[in-house]
Amino acid sequence: MLKNFSYPLEQDWSTDEIVTVTTFYRQIEDAYELSQGVTVDALLSAYSAFKQIVPSKSQEKRLGKQFERLTGYSWYQTLKTARETSKKSVKMTIGG
Numbered sequence: 001m002l003k004n005f006s007y008p009l010e011q012d013w014s015t016d017e018i019v020t021v022t023t024f025y026r027q028i029e030d031a032y033e034l035s036q037g038v039t040v041d042a043l044l045s046a047y048s049a050f051k052q053i054v055p056s057k058s059q060e061k062r063l064g065k066q067f068e069r070l071t072g073y074s075w076y077q078t079l080k081t082a083r084e085t086s087k088k089s090v091k092m093t094i095g096g
Contacts, residue, residue, distance in 0.1 A: 008066035017053045024050035025067060028075045037091030040082045047079060 007025050009018055024046040031038045054060050068074050072094055082090045 020049045031078050031092045032073050037089045
């Protein structure tokens with residue numbers, strides 16, 4: 001079941017930046033919520049675009065913690081799994 005979350009966003013981001021960041025957040029959500037997960041390429045591409053908006057590691061960690069607190073989904077674990085898998089897609093489960 002897909003849920004509605006309030007994403008952690010910065011007030012000074014433009015509309016395009018918000019779209020880019022929420023696209024990444026949606027990829028993380030989909031990795032947990034969709035039965036097929038997400039493709040590794042789409043996830044890593046969305047993360048790369050996200051890093052253009054949020055280049056700071058400290059800001060990334062802060063947003064990641066806020067996102068996980070709101071959703072229960074870890075983008076750190078999702079990205080780690082995507083980078084380590086030989087499969088074309090990633091399917092995450094909470095707590096695993």
